[in-house]
Amino acid sequence: MKTFSIGGVHPHDQKLNTEAPAKVLPLPKQVCVMVSQHLGAPSQPIVAKGDKVKVGTVLTQNDAFLSAVVHSPVSGTVNKIADIPDASNYPKPAIFIDVEGDEWEESIDRSPEIKREITLDGPAIIQRVKEMGIVGMGGACFPTHVKLMPPKDAKAEFLLLNGVECEPYLTCDNRLMLDHAEEIMIGATALMKALNVSQTIIGIEANKPAAIKHMTEVAAGFAGIKVQPLKMKYPQGAEKQLIKALTGRAVPSGKLPINVGCVVDNVATCYAVYQAVQKNMPLVQRMVTVTGPEVPEPTNFWARFGTPVSEFIAAVGGLPENTGKVISGGPMMGKALCSDEASSVKGMSGILILPEKQAHRREVYPCIRCGKCVEACPMGLEPYLIASSAAVKDFGLTEKARVMDCIECGCCQFTCPSNRPLLDCLKIGKATVGKIIRARNAK
Amino acid sequence: MANNNKWVISGAPHVHGPESVTKIMWGVVIALIPAFLVSFYFFGLRALLVTFVTVVSCLFFEVLINALFFKRPGTLRDGSAMITGLLLALNLPAGIPLWMAAVGALIAIGIGKWAYGGLGSNPFNPALVGRVFLLISFPVAMTTWTLPRPLFGGGFLADAVTGPTPLAIAKEGLKAGQSVGDVMSQLPAYSDLFFGNMAGSIGEISAIALLIGGIYMLCRKIITWHIPVAFLGSAFVFAGILWCCAPDKFMDPVFHLLTGGMMLGAIFMATDMVTSPMTCGGKLIFGCGCGVLTILIRTFGAYPEGVSFAILIMNAFVPLINRACKPERFALAK
Numbered sequence: 001m002k003t004f005s006i007g008g009v010h011p012h013d014q015k016l017n018t019e020a021p022a023k024v025l026p027l028p029k030q031v032c033v034m035v036s037q038h039l040g041a042p043s044q045p046i047v048a049k050g051d052k053v054k055v056g057t058v059l060t061q062n063d064a065f066l067s068a069v070v071h072s073p074v075s076g077t078v079n080k081i082a083d084i085p086d087a088s089n090y091p092k093p094a095i096f097i098d099v100e101g102d103e104w105e106e107s108i109d110r111s112p113e114i115k116r117e118i119t120l121d122g123p124a125i126i127q128r129v130k131e132m133g134i135v136g137m138g139g140a141c142f143p144t145h146v147k148l149m150p151p152k153d154a155k156a157e158f159l160l161l162n163g164v165e166c167e168p169y170l171t172c173d174n175r176l177m178l179d180h181a182e183e184i185m186i187g188a189t190a191l192m193k194a195l196n197v198s199q200t201i202i203g204i205e206a207n208k209p210a211a212i213k214h215m216t217e218v219a220a221g222f223a224g225i226k227v228q229p230l231k232m233k234y235p236q237g238a239e240k241q242l243i244k245a246l247t248g249r250a251v252p253s254g255k256l257p258i259n260v261g262c263v264v265d266n267v268a269t270c271y272a273v274y275q276a277v278q279k280n281m282p283l284v285q286r287m288v289t290v291t292g293p294e295v296p297e298p299t300n301f302w303a304r305f306g307t308p309v310s311e312f313i314a315a316v317g318g319l320p321e322n323t324g325k326v327i328s329g330g331p332m333m334g335k336a337l338c339s340d341e342a343s344s345v346k347g348m349s350g351i352l353i354l355p356e357k358q359a360h361r362r363e364v365y366p367c368i369r370c371g372k373c374v375e376a377c378p379m380g381l382e383p384y385l386i387a388s389s390a391a392v393k394d395f396g397l398t399e400k401a402r403v404m405d406c407i408e409c410g411c412c413q414f415t416c417p418s419n420r421p422l423l424d425c426l427k428i429g430k431a432t433v434g435k436i437i438r439a440r441n442a443k
Numbered sequence: 444m445a446n447n448n449k450w451v452i453s454g455a456p457h458v459h460g461p462e463s464v465t466k467i468m469w470g471v472v473i474a475l476i477p478a479f480l481v482s483f484y485f486f487g488l489r490a491l492l493v494t495f496v497t498v499v500s501c502l503f504f505e506v507l508i509n510a511l512f513f514k515r516p517g518t519l520r521d522g523s524a525m526i527t528g529l530l531l532a533l534n535l536p537a538g539i540p541l542w543m544a545a546v547g548a549l550i551a552i553g554i555g556k557w558a559y560g561g562l563g564s565n566p567f568n569p570a571l572v573g574r575v576f577l578l579i580s581f582p583v584a585m586t587t588w589t590l591p592r593p594l595f596g597g598g599f600l601a602d603a604v605t606g607p608t609p610l611a612i613a614k615e616g617l618k619a620g621q622s623v624g625d626v627m628s629q630l631p632a633y634s635d636l637f638f639g640n641m642a643g644s645i646g647e648i649s650a651i652a653l654l655i656g657g658i659y660m661l662c663r664k665i666i667t668w669h670i671p672v673a674f675l676g677s678a679f680v681f682a683g684i685l686w687c688c689a690p691d692k693f694m695d696p697v698f699h700l701l702t703g704g705m706m707l708g709a710i711f712m713a714t715d716m717v718t719s720p721m722t723c724g725g726k727l728i729f730g731c732g733c734g735v736l737t738i739l740i741r742t743f744g745a746y747p748e749g750v751s752f753a754i755l756i757m758n759a760f761v762p763l764i765n766r767a768c769k770p771e772r773f774a775l776a777k
Contacts, residue, residue: 240773368464371721374770
């Protein structure tokens with residue numbers, strides 16, 4: 001079975017209650033839609049207090065190339081536009097909408113039938129993906145239409161779909177592949193048409209045998225799409241590692257997947273592309289895993305964006321008594337939330353509730369230079385060196401040690417027997433060196 | 444809302460692997476058990492007494508140095524001081540005066556470790572610093588070797604008899620102009636060397652016990668194969684080349700592998716994480732350097748044994764090796 005070659009770790013996968021069917025989360029009384037839910041230039045709201053909106057009404061605009069619009073996930077009245085803390089606890093503008101009924105824009109096809117025939121041509125598909133606000137739903141929220149428009153000197157050869165879900169606990173992509181395999185295939189076909197490529201490889205880790213089996217069966221009915229089971233290893237869902245595992249190609253430092261002829265999209269993104277292209281449906285909801293070792297019934301919810309975290313927690317029966325930490329995303333790369341007022345966004349794949357005894361970091365010991373971080377780093381870096389140079393602010397050495405190649409997967413810190421805060425230091429180093437490089441290039 | 448202020452906020456990752464310093468240290472202790480059993484078998488209670496003294500002294504000096512110089516409670520919980528004590532005992536003759544063993548512990552912990560800033564900052568293996576200090580300061584006591592006397596062979600409480608190690612026999616014999624054949628006739632059989640029935644320091648005598656410990660540490664992923672294999676392999680090859688060139692002037696490579704501190708050094712001393720390189724390539728270079736230097740010192744140097752010196756010399760090269768040997772990068776910019 002294939003996998004990537006350098007480094008990686010094997011956290012316990014903790015996929016809880018994978019058999020459970022997905023549920024639809026009830027509409028909250030009020031949603032709080034973050035204005036910018038993508039990587040790139042921030043958007044501006046185009047609605048004002050008191051405006052009536054329907055599901056699918058465009059809420060923001062943005063003229064930048066690297067950007068994505070946001071649609072109203074509910075119908076109702078705009079209550080206010082104000083800053084609220086996002087998942088990182090930075091105040092960011094958000095549109096508060098009081099929910100009234102559930103009325104959708106007429107242009108949206110909500111019929112349950114699967115529409116197989118793709119009538120749009122390539123450029124129209126890209127335009128539709130852009131209009132419908134599709135972003136990468138694996139977590140990075142990179143605007144999808146930008147990936148579909150490679151620079152002139154690059155040619156895509158492969159579309160790679162990420163069904164790896166290597167983060168422990170999360171099961172939403174697994175559920176989606178089991179429930180909506182055909183839509184994912186149609187979405188992939190649309191993406192292949194837009195990119196003008198003939199081959200799609202879907203990577204799924206071996207801990208999801210049912211998804212591998214089902215997706216393989218469905219893929220047989222589609223030209224050019226095949227499923228590749230992958231050996232379990234974190235961080236296989238990281239773009240560069242997935243490309244390496246599926247095609248054997250290595251994206252050079254500082255380059256993009258398209259430089260080796262690949263475009264990578266998450267299966268959830270692919271499903272959203274199907275909805276956008278075939279059903280004219282903007283990205284207004286996603287599957288979110290609500291889970292945790294003490295959660296009585298971990299469940300995947302279809303939830304509209306802007307739903308407060310508190311609603312998700314209530315839907316699984318409230319917080320367990322001994323809760324110590326609530327995380328947006330998975331345990332390896334997710335962000336610890338400081339409040340249940342934070343609202344769901346396009347990139348939020350899960351809410352992980354950890355009990356008190358798993359919430360704290362362990363006691364830090366001195367580095368014993370064991371080299372396990374070097375062994376674990378999937379980018380072949382020396383985390384101990386980067387971290388210690390960043391900690392003493394020797395950013396020249398931090399840069400020379402290739403901090404910009406760091407993908408922030410956390411393998412180094414996960415494996416460190418001395419429990420050192422390696423990733424914290426790496427992130428500080430990466431941010432600072434990034435600033436230094438930008439300042440140097442600006443001269 | 445109610446619980447908001449109680450939630451722990453920390454950066455990713457929010458889960459941690461099974462590794463910990465404590466587990467590694469206790470893993471080493473478990474790996475040392477076979478070697479200690481063999482030394483108890485051949486050297487009796489005296490071996491355990493020396494070990495007890497070095498371990499207790501190391502723990503004591505660790506606490507004392509922390510209290511005197513750093514005004515803080517000791518750092519015993521990481522287990523490193525205990526390991527230093529155990530490894531130091533393994534490198535001493537069973538008959539060493541106990542106060543000397545305590546002095547060795549002071550040097551190991553004080554000079555070998557804390558003079559550089561404590562665990563993780565020391566460039567040289569603390570136990571070997573202690574041993575080499577004793578060897579240079581008290582050469583007679585450090586080269587008076589108790590002859591092995593199997594536990595059940597009687598004479599458990601009788602006075603210990605001393606004698607030379609196989610390496611010393613070889614060194615003296617070859618220096619006096621004897622042929623390798625003559626020297627070999629004075630040595631124990633290779634099977635005795637393999638199981639540990641020879642004179643030597645407490646922990647070095649039994650190759651099989653040390654190998655068992657090494658395999659345990661490999662399985663637990665406490666060490667990687669690189670240093671032991673490179674160390675023993677390069678020593679074997681280098682000694683083999685010399686032996687092939689002049690079989691009556693140099694001891695054969697198997698003899699070198701089975702005698703002295705070769706196994707102990709390759710498996711337990713050179714693999715010390717703090718004082719060995721980070722990358723696999725670096726570990727191979729480090730191991731080869733240790734192996735070649737050991738044979739050089741044994742065959743051409745003044746001392747019959749060279750493992751300690753070889754490892755300490757290579758320890759000094761570790762920062763350079765770390766600079767030169769970078770891990771395999773994911774992909775370099777073209």
